[in-house]
Amino acid sequence: MKKKLVCYMVMAALAFSLLVGCSSQVVEEKPQEAVTLSSYSGTKVGVCIYQISDNFMTLFNNELVNYLVSKGFSKNNIIVYGSANSESIQLSQVEKLIDEGVDALIINPVNSSVARAITDKAVSNGIPLVYINREPSGEEELRWENYGFDVTYVGCDARQSGIYQGELVLDLGLDELDKNGDGVIQYFMIEGAPENVDAGYRTMYSVSTIKNAGVEMECLLDEVGNWDRVTSKLLVREGLSQGLIPELVICNNDAMALGAVDAIKSGKLVPGKDIYVVGVDALPETIAAIEDGDIAGTVFNDYILQSHRAADAVMNYLQGNGNEHYVGCDYKKVSAKNVQVIMKMILNSGSGDGGQDN
Structure with missing residues (x-):
């Protein structure tokens, strides 16, 4: 009963965060605006999120804004755009934010390929820039270092998330996974997006981790789900x-893992028994699915720590201090063995609602 109570508390807290994100009726083209007083109260921060309807990025964005407000930034001066998963829209939004006189930019890029153009716009206007969640290319990051740009990336190493997915699968054991007894793990791979660095690393390292442990694998299906639950379900x-009939479905994020569970159930199969599913992010619904046995495991993409470090990087730049060009965070494996610990950590680590209504 105590476990269930903790689960419901976490679900309620995180669901409220998601609902709060939706309550402002955010549209892709229109900014969210709206505070608190302090030394940063007159400072403008522009934020672009690749797609505001993404559940994980909603959690990330809400925590980011709440944390900035807790540090004295005015909500009226935190302008958030959703980029509708379009590079051209995101670039026009960056230009608009610059024209509006923002003092710093926090950008979740649509694709790594758009980062160079965004960097050039920010640097040419003397505006410090922090990328979040989606890592630009190594070549682009090297350029920041070579030219001393006030640009940094805050996020986790996607290779680690792939490795952790593989380890979660290995923890299940070959005897449990190999339903048909042929000594080979048949699997579906549902990838995030074609040009996304994180998707590529998660795909590569999840499979290689399993194979490197001596487990033979056979890919029956490899499709792009665009980080979307419905698309994954259809695939x-x-x-x-x-x-x-796979024995395992590996998904680059939790939304797609939940879609895979939906499809498995609609096919009259039992997730967590007939077919195992793993994801990445530790969304509240996924945490509940792990508790229920529908999902074997996920990897906590620590949006709380990442959003705080992104805001801290912005403040460092505004104070005239530099940052490392790469600010890393660690993922955490989540399975039935430790889901209670992760839930409590999430519940206790957030910055509070901070009056957030975007």
Whole structure:
């Protein structure tokens, strides 16, 4: 009963954060604005999120704004745009934010390929820039270092998340996974996005970690789910309808893992028994699914720590201090063994609602 109570508390807290994010009726083209007094109360910060409807980025954005407000920034001066997963829209939003006189930019890029153009716009206008969640290319990051740009990336190493997914699968054991007893793990891979660095690393390292442990694998389906639950459901359901029965579904994020669970259930199969599913992010619904046995495990993409470090990096720049060009955070494995610990950590680590209503 105590475990369930803690679970419901976490679900309620995180669901409230998501609802709060939705309550402002955010549209992709219009900014969210709206505070508190302090030394930063007159400072303008512009934020672009690749797609504001993304559940994980909603949690990230809410925590980011709340933390900035807790440090004295005015909510009226924190302008947040959703970029509708479009590079051209994001670039126009960056230009608009610069024209509006922002003092700093925090950007979740649509793709790594758009980062160079965003960097050039920020640097040419003397505006410090912090990238979040989606890492630009190594070549782009080297450019920041070579030219001393006030640009940094805050995020986790996606290779680690792939490795942790592989380890979560290995923890299940070959005897448990190998339902047909052929000594080979048949699997579906549902990838995030074609040009996304994180998606590529998660795909590569999850599989290589399992194979490097001596487990033979056979990929029955490898499709792009665009980080979306419904798309993933359709892809997995189509694979099952063709008679492809995997023992494992590896998804680059939790939204797609939840979609895979939906498809498995609609196919009259039992997730966590007939087919195992793993994801990345530790969304509140995924935490509940782990508790229920529908999802074998996920990897906590610590949006609380990342958003705080991104805001701290902005403040360092505003104070005239520099930052490392790469500010890293660690992922954490989540399974039935430690889900209670992770839930309590999430519940106790946030910055509070901070009056946030975007």
